[in-house]
Amino acid sequence: MTSPKPPKLVSLADVSKSTGKMLSRGAFSELDTGASPTLSELTEALHFALGDGRIWLNDQRMVLMQSQVLGRLRQEIIDAFGMEAAKGIFMRVGYMQGVRDAELILKRFPYQDLTHALAAGPRVHTLEGFVKVETKQFEFDSDKGRYFGEFYWYDSSEAGEHIAHHGLASEPVCWMQTGYPSGYTSTLFGRPVIFREIECSGMGASRCYVVGQNAEEWGEDAPERAYLGLEWPRSRRTARSRSKKAQRGDDRASANPAPTTGGDPVVGVSASFLRARLMVEKVADTEATVLLVGESGVGKELFSQQLHRLSHRATKPFVALNCAAIPDTLVESELFGVEKGAFTGAVASRPGYFERAAGGTLFLDEIASLAYAAQGKLLRAIQERVIERVGGSKTVAADVRVIAASNVDLADEVRAGRFRQDLYFRLCVFPISIPPLRERRDDIPLLVDHFLRLFRERHRRQVVGLTRRAMDALLAYDFPGNIRELQNLIERGVIFAEPGGFIDLQHIFTANEPLPSSHPSLTREGRLIYGQPSLSQAAITPDFLQSSSHIRSAELDLYRQALNAHRGNVSAAARSLGISRAKLEYRLRKNGIYDKD
Structure with missing residues (x-):
């Protein structure tokens, strides 16, 4: 080691x-x-996701x-x-x-x-x-x-x-x-x-x-x-040795770059994610057709882009086409291109997606929505590696690597008669299943940090991060929209939260999302209890209360409860309310319920 x-x-x-x-x-x-x-405050960070196979210490997964x-x-x-x-x-x-x-x-x-x-x-x-x-x-x-x-x-x-x-x-x-x-x-x-x-x-x-x-x-x-690993170089030979080790470390880091706004967008450490990523790396340098299967929002296009970057076609175009967005009457012309005069309105020749992706990768998303008639022509293009433009009389070489994606089971579509069996077998050379976010909860903290960095920079909002209960809620949430939904929630939180403040529940769940059910945490006696606040309770924060003069008494009660719960410790009370100590002290002084002197 x-x-x-x-x-x-x-x-x-x-x-x-x-x-x-x-x-x-x-x-x-x-x-x-x-x-x-x-110790009592630290135990609040320990949560047991019963039945989910996970124990969390804040946002770190633990094992008994x-x-x-x-x-x-x-x-x-x-x-x-x-x-x-x-x-x-x-x-x-x-x-x-x-x-x-x-x-x-x-x-x-x-x-x-x-x-x-x-x-x-x-x-x-x-x-x-x-x-x-x-x-x-x-x-x-x-x-x-x-x-x-x-x-x-x-x-x-x-x-x-x-x-x-x-x-x-x-x-x-x-x-x-x-x-x-x-x-x-x-x-x-x-x-x-x-x-x-x-x-x-x-x-x-x-x-x-x-x-x-x-x-x-x-x-x-x-x-x-x-x-x-704390040895200091005591000779040039030792220094050179350490330099070589550092270089090897840098090489490893470059092979698996940290998530940044301009770097590798495929982020995760969970076993199911790593299994999918390993399969991408395994097939990347081949010419095999790949079928990505997973629910909407799991990041199939990001995986396809990663596959393209790792392939020998990386310097050539990566072209993505959402098959569901093309009317049935235009599928053939969009895929294979059009010759001038092929039909009324075709005033000029136009290349299709296959020609635009020449030498590179063509990503066909939502392949199951492709018209049945167009499926046969797509099969020929993939199999023969040639195409014909609509209205054309000569074949064009199609040097393209095809990656298809579907959010439904194509085998079921074949049995239902909606998808050609021969095309299914042609696409399913190397299937890769992308897990939904609820099956890779270990990745949620990493993804949250990634999206926080991204949206802080994009929207120029310097929020500190998420409160404990906001992170707890995200770890327990089922994410029907998967990573796309998490991305939206974090972007929404960055926009709603006060600059220099924390993102809390009321900044995230504002579109009637089903809140996660209560989950167990530890009492002082070391026993599990259920105590996740509902949104209506969580939304009663000092920033929310401050905005309404009609609930001033509720604001003061909230401050007193926090102080009593933490035995007069203003710093601890402020943390539990999700605000800074200085802000809480100011509000206490303003309302005459705290005198430092």
Whole structure:
């Protein structure tokens, strides 16, 4: 396993600069008791999509796995690769888990300063069930690039599994758990920070004692640098080696580019999506005719464009034709072209879609709507690779790769007598099924980020992002219109939301869309409850209330309820309402129900 590439460690600083609330120094001792985000607030991010096979921590998919199974996997890796290699593997796994959780905190609590964000790490780690973390102390100075922290770990699952297989150890064994705070803190702090166990319950201690500090403070003897990919080049030879690794990484990145407005529009990480994409890559460099099957709005044309880009025809035209948009009487002339004088009004010769796509790719969308008579002529064009213009007397070579798409089952259409069987078999050389969005919910967060970037730029609206309940609703929504509908919802939200604010439910679901049913979340006692708000409830936000003088009392009640729910913590109350702390404080002062002094 190769070492991970250290993350770009600037996210929190970027957020803090935009809010003006960055503290360059801080310490755990300076936090108020019960400082946000609390464990209770973090549990609100955990949702179980019962019956759907998914568990979500904010917009990240999680998996429940028995600790004993993870312990057995650990043992298998130790047996296969040895203790030292297994240590590096599990540290890297923990490191990447910490990186992802740091990103979660930045996204869910974007107004937190560094002290609060660092304090949240132990709570997230505790929430995920690996170990109970108690913060002894930490302090940092971001101007000087210094961090130091001490923590106690109780009931370490990793230590317990190691003892079960090997007995008491002679050195610390909580490898994945020490990788976790290294990744989490390094991501937030902006410099490599390494955590190390000084005492470990796997060695017989009553609890684990963990210390984290800047990587360079551990001196030369710090194998964690290599385990976590934090080695610094100490010679030209090492630098060249790292440069080659970086180049290989760049090559991999270019082969699978990140979604941007001008890059690869086919975005996803779910298993069903990757299976479809793999099939596209498999057939792309051949001449085979491809049939894309899927519901309306799943992105069949985007997949066809991707197939064209990956083929050797990429430098030639990509021409798309919606067969449903052509009247039956014009299908033949549109596909094959017209010779001058072929019929009344044909005052000039005109090439058809086959000729326009010469040397390239012709995409025939909604192929099932093609007139039955035209299907026979299309079959001949594909099979013989020649066409004749309407009114013409000579054949024209048709060097075209055909990709067809249908949102209905063509086999059913054949049985119903509406589609030619011979054309169906000619098109169905290499069928690819594009999954609907409800079957690839793992891709929703990626697609939301992609569309947010796209529409922020297009409409010049700098919204921050989605509120928790808006994202929860999207993750639970069935999307009858698939990706096209998600795109419309995000565009609508970007337009409706206030500049610098968040997109909430009332900004998205404004066209009588069926709201997702309530879904379970965790109580303080760790039990599942159903509590997804309806649109009528969710729409009662401060921005909505502020626009109507007739419901001033409801506005004040909303503020009081939020403050009571968070025990007077204005920052936490503001987050629950989807507005900034400054905005809530201003409105509280204006209505005489808050006095900071």
